[in-house]
Amino acid sequence: MKPSFLMKLSLLLLTLTVPNSFAQTFLPYAGNGQIVRSGTLSRGFVAQLLDASGAPVSNAQVSWFIKSGPGPTLGAAATVTDSEGKTGTLFFAEQLLSGVHTKPITLTASTNFQGVVRSLDFTALTVSTSVGVSAELTTSLSLVSGLPTTIGAGTVLPNAFTARIFVNLPGAGPAPLAGVGLIVDPDGKDGPVASCVTTAVSDASGLVVCALAAGGRIANGSIKVSVGGLTDGGFTSWVYALRIAGGPPANLRIVSGDGQSGVSGDVTARALLVEGRDAYGNPSELVEPTWTVVSGSGQLTGISGAFNREGQASALIRFGEVAGPIVVEVRHRAAAVRFNLRNDSAPGTFSALSGGGQSAGTLTEFGQPLVVRALDGRGQPVIGSTVSFAVTGGDVTLSSPAATTNSQGQASVRVTAGANGGPATVQATLGSSRVTFDLTVLGVLPKFDSLSTPQVRVPAARPARSRS
Numbered sequence: 001m002k003p004s005f006l007m008k009l010s011l012l013l014l015t016l017t018v019p020n021s022f023a024q025t026f027l028p029y030a031g032n033g034q035i036v037r038s039g040t041l042s043r044g045f046v047a048q049l050l051d052a053s054g055a056p057v058s059n060a061q062v063s064w065f066i067k068s069g070p071g072p073t074l075g076a077a078a079t080v081t082d083s084e085g086k087t088g089t090l091f092f093a094e095q096l097l098s099g100v101h102t103k104p105i106t107l108t109a110s111t112n113f114q115g116v117v118r119s120l121d122f123t124a125l126t127v128s129t130s131v132g133v134s135a136e137l138t139t140s141l142s143l144v145s146g147l148p149t150t151i152g153a154g155t156v157l158p159n160a161f162t163a164r165i166f167v168n169l170p171g172a173g174p175a176p177l178a179g180v181g182l183i184v185d186p187d188g189k190d191g192p193v194a195s196c197v198t199t200a201v202s203d204a205s206g207l208v209v210c211a212l213a214a215g216g217r218i219a220n221g222s223i224k225v226s227v228g229g230l231t232d233g234g235f236t237s238w239v240y241a242l243r244i245a246g247g248p249p250a251n252l253r254i255v256s257g258d259g260q261s262g263v264s265g266d267v268t269a270r271a272l273l274v275e276g277r278d279a280y281g282n283p284s285e286l287v288e289p290t291w292t293v294v295s296g297s298g299q300l301t302g303i304s305g306a307f308n309r310e311g312q313a314s315a316l317i318r319f320g321e322v323a324g325p326i327v328v329e330v331r332h333r334a335a336a337v338r339f340n341l342r343n344d345s346a347p348g349t350f351s352a353l354s355g356g357g358q359s360a361g362t363l364t365e366f367g368q369p370l371v372v373r374a375l376d377g378r379g380q381p382v383i384g385s386t387v388s389f390a391v392t393g394g395d396v397t398l399s400s401p402a403a404t405t406n407s408q409g410q411a412s413v414r415v416t417a418g419a420n421g422g423p424a425t426v427q428a429t430l431g432s433s434r435v436t437f438d439l440t441v442l443g444v445l446p447k448f449d450s451l452s453t454p455q456v457r458v459p460a461a462r463p464a465r466s467r468s
Contacts, residue, residue, distance in 0.1 A: 035229060069126075108121050144241045245286055254273070268341070276307050276335065350374050389428050
């Protein structure tokens with residue numbers, strides 16, 4: 001076969017075209033770029049319909065017709081999307097005439113969604129029994145003997161497979177083949193379901209890159225990857241380990257922990273527990289929600305991290321010093337819930353414990369640190385709170401602008417006098433409470449030479465008056 005024949009074949013094969021305005025709503029899911037033996041039934045061509053948020057659209061009418069390559073018999077001309085937004089059809093390939101080895105087919109799916117007609121094209125190649133196809137394939141996935149790659153249901157693993165596909169016609173060597181895709185099948189009855197999506201068909205050089213889309217069912221097993229979906233007569237396939245876990249949450253719900261109350265220093269008795277479910281109803285996994293104290297006096301602790309296999313994630317709240325409601329939000333993208341808690345702390349005390357009233361010479365450190373103490377409404381130490389210290393008057397410097405209360409509820413800083421004498425003040429702040437320390441920087445005292453004697457002027461004695 002001459003190279004010019006392959007060039008013509010590449011031009012005849014129509015690749016998948018999806019208008020940009022439709023790319024996020026009506027997508028090819030499976031079957032694109034398949035190879036069909038003449039006189040046999042094709043695999044399914046599957047399209048998926050999503051709404052603007054990416055959620056599946058069910059019960060939508062889809063029409064199918066052969067756009068080019070007359071001859072095949074269409075299985076179903078009208079179908080309806082299922083709960084995953086998917087629907088499909090297939091065709092019976094005609095017998096090729098003697099001497100004809102390949103015949104390209106274009107199949108079109110069309111739907112009227114939200115008042116706008118959306119269409120997309122699938123390609124297929126009908127081949128005679130004498131045609132063989134080979135490929136050189138690289139992948140980021142592990143072979144079936146290795147640890148499985150894990151992806152979330154409904155998510156896409158970009159660049160999962162890269163292949164260069166060649167056609168082997170009678171009497172000719174391997175040559176690049178355009179318009180053919182990689183087909184992914186479960187390797188076993190209950191294996192994971194996935195497919196190559198978007199424009200996953202080979203170009204004129206035979207190169208194809210597959211973005212692997214996971215189906216909506218949780219499964220752990222292996223997948224079989226083949227060129228065009230055929231594995232007989234010189235066609236090659238590869239088997240890889242894959243686990244499909246729950247996808248990102250489409251919604252969140254509170255399981256337990258809402259409505260709790262406590263006082264300063266307490267930690268919630270029950271964890272704030274949420275559950276995430278993906279768009280297919282599976283427990284979410286792999287992704288981590290964001291926890292935020294939206295309002296109120298409390299601190300998050302013990303955050304669990306990513307959703308576990310039951311789709312659950314949790315955190316605790318340590319109640320702060322200020323009484324009042326606490327609102328905690330848990331979010332992953334658009335999915336969010338809020339916990340409502342209450343801080344019943346009674347007013348506590350914040351006082352200067354020691355260090356006020358000191359004096360120090362210029363450029364020297366004061367003898368004692370400035371120490372404050374914080375107690376809650378029950379008289380218990382407030383632990384782990386940050387106290388801010390600031391110079392509000394005079395020439396002194398602090399060892400640190402802040403300190404954390406210890407197990408006794410105490411925090412402290414050290415103070416060094418500056419070069420200028422006079423009074424100085426330092427203010428400590430915890431929340432809305434403040435205390436002030438008064439200090440004194442002593443000025444420079446006059447110095448005397450111990451070897452010199454001060455000169456003292458003595459008035460001259462007056463002559464005694466004589467009395468007469």
